[in-house]
Amino acid sequence: MKIARLDISRRVALGGLLTSVAVGQPRAADFPDHPMKWLVPFPPGGSNDTFARPIAAHVGTRLGQPVIVENRGGAGGTIGGSVAARARPDGYTLLVGNTGLTYAPVAYPDADFDLLRDFAPLSLIARVPVALVVNPSVIDAKDLAGFLAAARKAPGTINIGSSGLGTIPHLAIELLQQRAGIQLNHVPYRGGGEGLRDLVAGQIQAIFVPLGVVVSYVQSGRLRGLAVAAAEREPAVPAVPTFAEAGLPDFRVSSWYGLFAPKATPAPVLDTLHGAIQAALAEDDIKRIWADQGARVTAESRQAFADFLKVESERWSAVARRVGIPTE
Numbered sequence: 001m002k003i004a005r006l007d008i009s010r011r012v013a014l015g016g017l018l019t020s021v022a023v024g025q026p027r028a029a030d031f032p033d034h035p036m037k038w039l040v041p042f043p044p045g046g047s048n049d050t051f052a053r054p055i056a057a058h059v060g061t062r063l064g065q066p067v068i069v070e071n072r073g074g075a076g077g078t079i080g081g082s083v084a085a086r087a088r089p090d091g092y093t094l095l096v097g098n099t100g101l102t103y104a105p106v107a108y109p110d111a112d113f114d115l116l117r118d119f120a121p122l123s124l125i126a127r128v129p130v131a132l133v134v135n136p137s138v139i140d141a142k143d144l145a146g147f148l149a150a151a152r153k154a155p156g157t158i159n160i161g162s163s164g165l166g167t168i169p170h171l172a173i174e175l176l177q178q179r180a181g182i183q184l185n186h187v188p189y190r191g192g193g194e195g196l197r198d199l200v201a202g203q204i205q206a207i208f209v210p211l212g213v214v215v216s217y218v219q220s221g222r223l224r225g226l227a228v229a230a231a232e233r234e235p236a237v238p239a240v241p242t243f244a245e246a247g248l249p250d251f252r253v254s255s256w257y258g259l260f261a262p263k264a265t266p267a268p269v270l271d272t273l274h275g276a277i278q279a280a281l282a283e284d285d286i287k288r289i290w291a292d293q294g295a296r297v298t299a300e301s302r303q304a305f306a307d308f309l310k311v312e313s314e315r316w317s318a319v320a321r322r323v324g325i326p327t328e
């Protein structure tokens with residue numbers, strides 16, 4: 001009788017296993033066996049696209065399944081972020097996140113997700129420092145010290161652009177005003193490209209943008225880079241000093257981009273994706289694209305990215321609360 005009962009229990013367990021497979025429970029050993037989707041929570045053509053699409057192509061080739069990059073913009077990235085957070089945790093739907101999403105719950109009270117709570121950090125794919133750039137034909141500032149002196153002499157008269165309310169360049173402006181004790185007139189645009197056009201046209205005097213947006217203009221001399229918010233000078237514009245070198249220590253701000261999976265995604269699937277992403281980042285054509293954008297990335301573990309994300313989330317959420325970002 002004992003043997004019979006044991007046999008029946010085994011059959012029940014086996015039946016449950018077969019049922020779970022039959023209803024489509026993910027099996028990490030088979031991953032991936034159909035196309036994957038990466039959600040970019042912003043409109044097409046932005047920096048998230050710039051860095052996500054080349055990586056997606058390499059990852060798809062390496063894993064033997066295509067990666068479809070889908071733009072799902074709106075509400076500062078929170079619409080696409082919410083969709084990704086609710087996706088099935090099987091590795092087939094990832095979020096292409098950025099720095100701005102670390103403080104989304106602060107800037108957007110209706111946001112129903114949190115990067116730390118609802119996602120498994122996969123990999124950083126690019127980091128681009130922001131730069132303070134001026135049009136030398138409309139402001140006589142040859143360096144950061146000259147810019148700060150002009151701002152102190154006439155508070156609120158220097159028009160400085162950003163890629164929009166609540167963006168990292170906006171927060172960089174707020175940090176600069178706080179750290180340097182100055183008052184600027186913030187002019188938010190609907191993207192860095194719009195602000196850059198007005199800067200070149202002389203409609204504003206300065207702008208804070210990711211370095212890649214202005215590299216060619218600084219290299220040609222049409223615009224002047226006053227400082228880059230990085231730990232060291234950037235090879236694309238070696239003559240532009242860091243903020244520390246220019247007299248404002250520990251002023252580091254970057255727009256970074258990374259990949260995230262829904263929280264309960266199995267570890268073997270995360271490892272497979274992480275390995276493919278790291279391999280893609282080592283490709284020569286990816287390195288060339290990144291260099292053209294003033295971007296950097298180094299190979300790192302999933303845990304290292306998770307640790308970085310925690311620090312960034314705490315830092316920028318605190319800034320966003322202090323500033324009281326209006327998102328509309």
